[in-house]
Amino acid sequence: MTIAPLCPAPIMQHETVQMAHGAGGRLSQALMQRLFMPHLHNPFLDLLDDQAKLDLPPGRVAFTTDSYVVSPVFFPGGNIGELAVNGTVNDLAVGGARPIYLSAGFVIEEGFSLAELETIVKSMAEAARKAGVMIVAGDTKVVGKGQCDRIFINTSGIGVISEGLKLSCCNLQPGDSIILSGTVGDHGMAIMTSREGLSFQSRITSDCGALNGMTAAMLEAVPTIHAMRDPTRGGVAATLNELAVSSGVGIAINETAIPVKEDVRGACELLGIDPLHVANEGKLVVAVAPADASKVLEVMRSSEHGRDAVIIGTVVVDHPGMVVMNTAFGSRRIIDLPLGEQLPRIC
Amino acid sequence: MKYIDEYRDPQLARNILDEIRRKTTRHWTIMEICGGQTHSIIRNGIDQLLPDTIELVHGPGCPVCVTPLESIERALLIAARKEVIFTSFGDMLRVPGSSKDLFMVRSEGGDVRILFSPLDALQIARDNPSKEVVFFAVGFETTAPANAMAVWQAAREGIENFSVLVSQVMVPPAMRAILSSPENRVQGFLAAGHVCAVMGYEEYEPVAREFHVPIVPTGFEPVDLLAGILKTVEMLEEGRSEVVNRYGRVVSREGNRVAQEIIGKVFEVTDRQWRGIGLIPGSGLALRAAFADFDAEKKFQVTHICAAESPLCMSGSVLQGVLKPDGCPAFARECTPEHPLGATMVSSEGACAAYYNYNRNFVL
Structure with a gap:
């Protein structure tokens, strides 16, 4: 048997x-x-x-x-x-x-x-x-x-x-500094350039990472941070617009202050996409009272996810619900929400 | 970034702006032909920085905007067919036909794919012999060489399941139409840099002579645009109507002969409807009879399809430089990027979309 x-x-x-x-x-x-x-x-x-x-x-x-x-x-x-x-x-x-x-x-x-x-x-x-x-x-x-x-x-x-923390996207106050934790567009461009059908190669890698270590340290140093958001789909542009609308304030940002990696900038140029509209997966946008901004920056820059943290703009009373960028040439333009899918341009 | 940063140098831009202010003694109306230029002008706020006496009006050079409604309707019908893989540049997917767009066809089960090159469509045809692969061949002289090359290769290899839905247009006949219009205000042109890269600028010389307008082939970066505007202003102030190239790193007088040859082999000149503008004689390209087998209109028998525009949309006046986007009563009211009445609000190169996205005037 x-x-x-x-x-x-x-x-x-x-x-x-x-x-x-x-x-x-x-x-x-x-x-x-x-x-x-x-x-x-x-x-x-x-x-x-x-x-x-x-x-x-x-x-x-x-x-x-x-x-x-x-x-x-x-x-x-x-x-x-x-x-x-x-x-x-x-x-x-x-x-x-x-x-x-x-x-x-x-x-x-x-x-x-x-x-x-x-x-x-x-x-x-x-x-x-x-x-x-x-x-x-x-x-x-x-x-x-x-x-x-x-x-x-x-x-x-x-x-x-923890007790006492009151972060909300409705909390922005005129005068607040807007801090961005690093370069924009890394994740979205890593995805887009690795999709089939695109006949160029890049070395762009996603910024995918957990931010809780950094945010905990930031809140320990400055518990009065007004708002934090991670600018994922829709990019920094969508996040800033949401913050402006929720708090009923305007946001003014400076084009020259926005950090963009050279490769990401190149890929965006080629595809006709604004890096501010591209998704991030390990970045943070912070609104904080101007007096606390340097302290928050210092903490962020000592974290691996915030080494390139920088103040990109301020909260203003003007144009409530809208984000306006001061361009490198001294002109101004609206930074709007991206519309639906990112479409490469035709020529 | 090499070849980009130099042309975005704020100090250089300021110097050219100073020079434009110094040279300008009266009001001039200048049209930039290309939608890519319009986009860059509004995005960088160049119109805000120019002296008030220099007025920029925006031209018809947005391929998505001028593709006639009936071509869109034909595309929608073809794309909805079970046996078809419909391929297109991304911008075209959002352009509304009279009841839907290509995105909606895709959501209803149509196989609609965004490509970056018509040659990729040809590859899809090779890989899917049981499917009919159609490429939406729209655009100006910039897209014509690659579209022609795809058809040429398909013919050479005998790829029978590939065809193109053609709506190719050309710049010089449109310039003539604008200049001949009784409403015309345009006194000088920034010619479209990339169109001139293909075609050269020799063909603009008769236009300049005939209509007494200066024409300046111009690039797309802020410094390029300002240099083009400066040259146009200089010629206007001096009463000269010549063609002077300000995009020398890309454009030559004779253009790209190889590209012109392949266009000539595959396409022939035809009359073409422009969305919002109407029929412009000799302004389009159609497949030559030898390539009729690759004509999607014939293959799918959609030649008879006609369509009517929204009566509210004034994109024709916008495309001819007669009306600024924010002068349209529907602008940012009935017509927004989410609910566009016309293609000028859809494309990233459309003047209405550029105004809406970057400068809705009520704040800036």
């Missing part, structure tokens, strides 16, 4: 994600135990309960969610996994919160490479470790070929805001 070997349903029998990996059966369990848990495990996840039961330190609770659908999934300077962790960490951090817990939901297209999935999960674990947060809940769904574009990730995050 021959004894059939126990089937361990090893996921590596497959090189790609199968529908069964998301069906809740053996393959789902194998995926969980062999691919996700080795990288993400922590006391909350290890229990394999349907929910994480969390204790929170005192303070107001900040809660946020964001879905990541970036294409390509792997780009110069990062991948969708670390983007999903850092993006949600940053959304908490800019509200003055200390990010603590994250959840992660995966929607994976049938046929996606398991090796690539593992790389993504690994970098999520690494990003979470660097940011000092734990991924305490998760979910995986597999959809048929063509029903999503390779992999989508949703992360939600919980953080706690």
